[in-house]
Amino acid sequence: MGEELRLPIAADVDVVEARQQGRALAAVAGFSSGEQTVIAAAISEIARNILMYAKKGEIILSLVQNGDRQGVAVVAIDQGPGIPADQLPFLFRPFSRVAGHEYDRETGTGLGLAISRAIVEQHHGRIWAQALPEGGSRFAFELPAAEACAAVA
Ligand SMILES: Nc1ncnc2c1ncn2[C@@H]1O[C@H](COP(=O)(O)OP(=O)(O)OP(=O)(O)O)[C@@H](O)[C@H]1O
Ligand SMILES: [Mg+2]
Secondary structure: OOOEEEEEEOOHHHHHHHHHHHHHHHHHOOOOHHHHHHHHHHHHHHHHHHHHHHOOEEEEEEEEEEOOEEEEEEEEEEOOOOOOHHHHHHOOOOOOOOOOOHHHHOOOOOOHHHHHHHHHHHOOOEEEEEEOOOOOEEEEEEEOOHHHHHHHO
8 A cells, every 4th residue: 555654652752753754644645734733633642642551552654545635544553551442432532531540640631532533523534443352552543635535525
């Protein structure tokens, strides 16, 4: 599928690198500067979560084809504590935090994923989370190019 960038996330500088690479890939795909910012912001949130809850993981960036326009796909994978299946539906709600884990004492406001969902959906993309059977978490979002999406709608 052409370009695929695998970026290890284990420190703050990696989060910065991932958001810069995401912005660059979005530019290649033809996204507007505003959309590039949305993509960079959402990458930042899921990468920050990797650091905070799993300590390390990986962000995978790739281009996807949507009709005759391109889109950007972002996947975040870690082998951290994972998310209990019954809490998955609530993750993207404002102020929701998974309770009862050791990392519960980490300070977060529970807004990162809610904001990411809002801005991704505003730009006709989708974002979702999965608990991996082997443990850990997988977050993904995809932003289609605006024209292709309008044709589908
Ligand atoms: N990679 C992950 N592994 C395990 N749990 C996660 C992961 N990412 C998010 N979570 C859980 O989802 C909750 C919501 O994440 P979200 O990013 O929305 O808020 P936050 O990280 O708590 O605070 P904020 O991002 O606003 O600083 C987290 O509190 C955490 O319980
Ligand atoms: Mg967060």
